[in-house]
Amino acid sequence: MSDTATAHHDDHASLNIDNKKLLMWLFLGSDCMFFGTLISTHLIYRKIYPESFDPTSLFSLELTSFSTFILLMSSFLMALAVSAMHKGELKSFRRNVLGVIFFGLIFLGCQVYEFAHFVHEGLTLSTNTFGSTFYMMTGTHGVHVAIGVFWLICMYFYSHTGKMDAHESAVDVEIAGLYWHFVDIVWIVIFTAVYLIEFI
Amino acid sequence: MSQTETATPAPKTSHGHQPHVLKPERSRLGLMRPDHSKSVFIDWLTTVDHKKIGIMYGAIALFFLFIGGIEALIIRTQLIVPENDLISAERYNQLFTMHGTTMIFLAVMPLNSAFFNFLIPLQIGARDVAFPRINALSLWSFVAGALVINFGWLLEALQLMGLFSASGPTAGMTDLAPSGGWFGYAPLSSKEYSGVGTDFWIMGLQILGVASLTASMNFIVTILNMRAPGMKMMRMPVFTWMSLVVAFLIIFAFPAITIALGQLMFDRTFGTNFFNVAGGGQPILWQHLFWIFGHPEVYILVLPAMGIISEVLPTFSKKPLFGYSIVIFSGAVIGFLGFAVWSHHMFTTGLGKVATAAFSLLTMAIAVPTGVKIFNWVGTIWGGRIRFTAPMIFSLGFVWMFMMGGFSGIMHAAAPADAQQQDSYFVIAHFHYVIMGGIFLALVSGIYYWVPKVFGKMWTGSLSTWVAVLIVVGLNVTFFPMHFLGLLGMPRRTHTYLEGFGWSSYNLVCTLGSYILAIGILLLLVDLIRCLRRGEPAGNDPWDARTLEWATTSPPQVYNFAKTPVIPARDALWSHKHGPEGKKITYEDDHGHGIHMPSNSWMPLIASIGFVPLGLGMTLKQAGVPYMGSFAIFGLFVITLGLALWALEGPGGFHLHPDEDDA
Ligand SMILES: [Cu+2]
Numbered sequence: 001m002s003d004t005a006t007a008h009h010d011d012h013a014s015l016n017i018d019n020k021k022l023l024m025w026l027f028l029g030s031d032c033m034f035f036g037t038l039i040s041t042h043l044i045y046r047k048i049y050p051e052s053f054d055p056t057s058l059f060s061l062e063l064t065s066f067s068t069f070i071l072l073m074s075s076f077l078m079a080l081a082v083s084a085m086h087k088g089e090l091k092s093f094r095r096n097v098l099g100v101i102f103f104g105l106i107f108l109g110c111q112v113y114e115f116a117h118f119v120h121e122g123l124t125l126s127t128n129t130f131g132s133t134f135y136m137m138t139g140t141h142g143v144h145v146a147i148g149v150f151w152l153i154c155m156y157f158y159s160h161t162g163k164m165d166a167h168e169s170a171v172d173v174e175i176a177g178l179y180w181h182f183v184d185i186v187w188i189v190i191f192t193a194v195y196l197i198e199f200i
Numbered sequence: 201m202s203q204t205e206t207a208t209p210a211p212k213t214s215h216g217h218q219p220h221v222l223k224p225e226r227s228r229l230g231l232m233r234p235d236h237s238k239s240v241f242i243d244w245l246t247t248v249d250h251k252k253i254g255i256m257y258g259a260i261a262l263f264f265l266f267i268g269g270i271e272a273l274i275i276r277t278q279l280i281v282p283e284n285d286l287i288s289a290e291r292y293n294q295l296f297t298m299h300g301t302t303m304i305f306l307a308v309m310p311l312n313s314a315f316f317n318f319l320i321p322l323q324i325g326a327r328d329v330a331f332p333r334i335n336a337l338s339l340w341s342f343v344a345g346a347l348v349i350n351f352g353w354l355l356e357a358l359q360l361m362g363l364f365s366a367s368g369p370t371a372g373m374t375d376l377a378p379s380g381g382w383f384g385y386a387p388l389s390s391k392e393y394s395g396v397g398t399d400f401w402i403m404g405l406q407i408l409g410v411a412s413l414t415a416s417m418n419f420i421v422t423i424l425n426m427r428a429p430g431m432k433m434m435r436m437p438v439f440t441w442m443s444l445v446v447a448f449l450i451i452f453a454f455p456a457i458t459i460a461l462g463q464l465m466f467d468r469t470f471g472t473n474f475f476n477v478a479g480g481g482q483p484i485l486w487q488h489l490f491w492i493f494g495h496p497e498v499y500i501l502v503l504p505a506m507g508i509i510s511e512v513l514p515t516f517s518k519k520p521l522f523g524y525s526i527v528i529f530s531g532a533v534i535g536f537l538g539f540a541v542w543s544h545h546m547f548t549t550g551l552g553k554v555a556t557a558a559f560s561l562l563t564m565a566i567a568v569p570t571g572v573k574i575f576n577w578v579g580t581i582w583g584g585r586i587r588f589t590a591p592m593i594f595s596l597g598f599v600w601m602f603m604m605g606g607f608s609g610i611m612h613a614a615a616p617a618d619a620q621q622q623d624s625y626f627v628i629a630h631f632h633y634v635i636m637g638g639i640f641l642a643l644v645s646g647i648y649y650w651v652p653k654v655f656g657k658m659w660t661g662s663l664s665t666w667v668a669v670l671i672v673v674g675l676n677v678t679f680f681p682m683h684f685l686g687l688l689g690m691p692r693r694t695h696t697y698l699e700g701f702g703w704s705s706y707n708l709v710c711t712l713g714s715y716i717l718a719i720g721i722l723l724l725l726v727d728l729i730r731c732l733r734r735g736e737p738a739g740n741d742p743w744d745a746r747t748l749e750w751a752t753t754s755p756p757q758v759y760n761f762a763k764t765p766v767i768p769a770r771d772a773l774w775s776h777k778h779g780p781e782g783k784k785i786t787y788e789d790d791h792g793h794g795i796h797m798p799s800n801s802w803m804p805l806i807a808s809i810g811f812v813p814l815g816l817g818m819t820l821k822q823a824g825v826p827y828m829g830s831f832a833i834f835g836l837f838v839i840t841l842g843l844a845l846w847a848l849e850g851p852g853g854f855h856l857h858p859d860e861d862d863a
Contacts, residue, residue, distance in 0.1 A: 014427045019330045024424060026417040026451060033455035037489065040476070041463070048480045125470045129480040132472035136463065 015057045024175045028182045033145075035186050038140060041192055042133035049130050055198045058118055066111035068191050071145075074103035075184045078177050085173040088157060089168045093173070098157050100180065104149040111142050141190060151176055151187070221845045232854060236800040246800035248332035249758055254317030255337050258647075259311035262725070267350075268302035271295050271716055276678075280711040282699040285727065294397065294693035299383030300354070301401065302502065305408055306346050308635070311643050312504040313342075315383035316419055316443050322749035323437045325428025329650030330421040332798050336464060338415035340489045340808030341407055347755045348444065348815040349404030352377035352397045380662045381693070383494065384464070386486040391468045396519075399468065402461050409458045415799060416447035423447075428748075429788070430767035434528070437747040438521060442507030442526050445535040449503075453539070457493035460486060469822055473538060485764065491542035499538040501635065503531060504640030505602075506573060509595050511576055512649050515745045518590035519585025520771055530569035530576075530664045537566040538640035547615045547622070558613045567610050590664035591742070594645030597672050601637025605630060608683065623693075626686025628696035632679045636717075641671070644724065651728070652742050656754040657735030666719055674717025681706040681713075746774035751785060759795045762858040763787035807842025810835045 013019065049055075082097035115135070123131050155176060158164065236243035244252060275295050278286045287295070317335065321328055329335050347354075355376045373394030389398050424445045427436070427515045435447055463474040464486070475486050490806030514521045521527060544563045577599055586592065608630040612618040621627055644667075650657050685706050692695065697703050741750040751773050752761055768783045769775040775783035817832025 014431075015424050017425065019421050019425055022421045023331065023417055026420055030413060030417070030451040030455055034459060037456050037459040039486065041489075044485070045480070045482075048482065050480060076840050125466070125472045126479065129473045132463075132474055132479075132481070134465070136466060136472070167213050199225070 018171050019070050021117065021171060021175055021178070024178050025096075028178065031182065032187075034140070035137075035189070038133070040136040042194060045133050050128055053128060053130060055134075058121055059116075059198060060114075060197055061066060061195065062197065063110060063114060064195050068187065070103050071107050071184050071187055074100045074107070075181055077103065078180045081110060082170075082174050082177040085170045088163065094146050094156060094159055097152055097159075101149055101152050101156065104152070105143055108142060108145055108149070111138065111145075121146060127160040137194070140185060141183070144186070148176075148180050148183055152177070168181065201211065213234075224258055234800045235847070236801050243800065245805055246336075246802050247475055248328070248336050248798050248800055248804075250317050250321050250329050250332065250335060251654070251756060253335055254314045254319075256339060257310045257317055257342075258314035259701030260346070261307050261314060264302050264310070265721070266308050266725075268299055268723060269303065270323070271299040273714060276711040276714040278771060279710070280697065281709050282697050282704050283548070284410070285306075286624070286694055287695075289695040290375075290379060292397045293381075293693070294352075294375070294377040297378045297381050298350075298402070298691060301349060301378070302636070304382065304497070305405065306349070308501050308639060308643070310342060311339075312418060312446070312501070313390065313415060315439070315447075315504060315508065315643075315646055315650070316415075319650070320419060320422055320440055320443055321426070322615035322653075322752065323425060323440045323747055325432050325748055325761060326422060326426040327760050327795070327797070329418050330426055331418050333801050333804050333851065334362060334414050334418050336801070336804035337808060338411045338418065340805050341414075341811055342411035343366075344808050344815070345404045345407030345409075345411060347404075348400055348407060348819075350405075351819075380441075383490055384461075384486075385490070386464060386467075386483040387477070389464060389486075391476055393824075396819060396823040399465075399822050400815075401466075402465050403815035403819050405459055406458065406465075408813055409454050409461075410811075412450050413454055416450040419443060419447045419485060420451070428761075428765050428767055431748075431772075432767075435767060435770045435772070438510035438524070438527055438531075439504070439507035439747075442503045442510075442531050445531050446500050446503045449500050449535050449538060453493045453496035453500070456489050460489035460493070463489075469818075479579065479836055485774060487534070487545070488542070489618060491545040492539070494545065495542040496538040498537075498634075499534055501639055503534065506531065507597065508642045508646040509577060509598055510573075511747065512591045512595040512645050513580045514771075515743050516587045516589055516595075517581050518587075519580055519692045520774070521576065522582075523577030524770065525565040527576050528574045533569040534566060535614070537569070539563060543614070544615075544618070547577050560615050563612075564610060564614075568607065570606055573855060574599060589648075590659060590668065591645045591649035592626060593665065593668045594641050594717035595650060597668065598638055598641040598645060601641060601672070601675065603631055605633030605635075605638050608633065621686060623691055624686035625682045625690045625692055628685060628692050629682035632675075632682070636679070637675050644671070648745070650749075652735075652738035653749060653754050655732055655735075656738050657731050658738040658742055659727070660733050660735055660859075661730075663723065667724045667727055670716055671724060673714075674713050674755070677713030678710050678717055681709050685710075723725040723783050740782070741773070746771040748772045748785075752774070757858065759789075759797055759856055759858065762795070763790060773846075794854055794855045794857040796853050798852060801846070801849065801852075803842050803846035805842075807839050807846065809836030810840075810842060814839065822838075 015022070027101050077096045077099040080167050081100065084092040084096060085088075123134075125131055155173065217615040232243050234246040238244055244256070247253065264409065268584060275292065278284055278292060317329075334402070334852070352378075359376075375397040376390075378384075378401035380394050384398070384401065387393060389401075422567075423440060436769050463472070466472040467474050467476055467481075468795075475481045475483050477483065477672070510521055510527055529630055541559060541563045544559045547559070581596075608626070612621055612627070612630070632760065647665060648659060659685035685703055687704075689701055692703070697707070739752045740752065740754055742754075743750070748765065748767070752766065765772070766786045766788060769779065769786065772785055776785045812835065813831050814835030817828045817830075817835055821828035
């Protein structure tokens, strides 16, 4: 059986951490470098925006504060979903995961609205260094959120097949949770270093 | 641990008394599992066995070593006499770009991967890596990336055969092969100065990045989590330790180059301004990001070599490695400092006094752990009972040549000296001493050392001595005169030179040396083929070695160890053979459950194949070839399909019940 095959590999988990969870930690470590490079490129290029260009005229602090709040709430629901799965409460798990998916979609909607608005105002990828670094960085983050939402949708449907078992699936949900929390933390950094900083 | 019979991992060989049925269980989707027991070809394409994956990495790396070598020979032939017009300047740029890219990413790194794959699970007493299918994905996406990088050459070959012409829809295509150097400095690599070859180069490297990142994460999990009982971190073989450091370096260094390549791709495709001066961008950003990756990359290449040396020297000196923990610790320090010194590649761009002094000091500091290692190796040989076998000869060659490369490296740590040597042949001499004289010799030493384990065949005859002599002589004749060329002011990347600067005779010697080197490497391949075809059976432990991989059969069975070994000490096999009673390897009882191995799978191959249309579609769309957007989307579809079916099929697996007498 497939489950025994994975269980076999864990026979001697020298660190007492599940292999898959360790893999996710390593991926997130690597992802820190990805986002670190993107965000620092943006911060370095702040010096070089054209004089005439003021990001505060474009940013809507209300909208980004709202979507930040939404993403934080989704992290909270994700934590509830993980703990529900650990207790084996499938119904509560589904409810919370649906909440995370819903909030994630709202966040993506806000981002699409923001991008469309900025493009309408005349800021594109090729307008200046701000446009290039901003879209690439927030776009990469948006792709991360979208992947997370897709992942959770798959998990939600999988929970209806009756194949979720308490031990193995709880680890899978925990890994998805790690990913989701990481994506949220990265957003807090972007929100501070890219949006808030312009208003100081 | 008794038999010396040739037991092979292939399931269908006549083992004589092999009662195992290797029928894989059905997948959750019913029909997709490859029946690898019917065809050897399908077995290799769908394998998840780390040993077969390692062998494939090695074979492909040797192929690209050959390609990269031909590129180098053309370059050297062009420079044999002043004002030679064998090839054009444009062609020359393409050749040195592809030579550097091929040797670093398609020869040395996969050769390292071959060693990682084959050895790590055996050295730590595991049955396989932590994620066998991800391992296969890493291999095949590496192959896809290598194809995309070399696609310019393929197109030119098709053009020569008259099967393709740059007219009609592809009329705008120029520079089929990349020509911006392996470092791809912007703005040379930006759209105004380079054609579709650079797009192939960018896309190919991105795909290789996927391969390296997934492989590294896999190895870290394997080493941290899959060690046999008793195999504590400070009992692990040095090679495995160095692989661990390398894997960490890769997962932290590769993102910088991935983002930089992404930015370059966006600049070229969507007109962003990262490196575009007119739009406010700064080409120096490329240099920073490139070297944040590029300097750790040097250690990504060299640390496995140091690991190999640290296995070979103790075995053939009959002594434990001198200062095991210091070697491990200095390896970790090298890994850490490797990140801190990137800016020494940019002294001449004007970083400011403080930054220059700081990076200068750090760069000199990195010589300390390296020197410590050399001290340890010498300490290992000192007073040992040395056997001059082929692996040992190459390892001794490594220690000597690597020291020479290191000394000329310290010379550029000083910023004022660097200002003189930057972009001269001195730099070429330095890094070829490190990469060829150091890393390459160590890899050859590793090949000679472990081939008896991999294929169960022993080296024969004295051809290996000739290989060693020709390679070491060829190396020194080729690269030593380049120090003088550099000091005489010959710039690198120049496609020809005038008579009267005093460069001509040195260049002639260099070129002749490169031919000697080429003959040496050809003889190496001949020796390897001869060993595979006519070698005597090697037996489990032909060298009287110290580490765990020599405790199992040669070649190892698909499950590596019939029963999981319990490790009592460092140098496990040595203490088993020569240590006190309490330090013998014991084996865990499986209680009749047998061994569970994962099934073969098509999915890693299918998902990786998708990278080829994705990469080519995106690059050729860029060049204005019609329908290429859809081709790229098709590639993305294939990748997604492969991954989705991967998730659905599950790892599967089958049971084996090895005979009692199988070790
Ligand atoms: Cu089983």
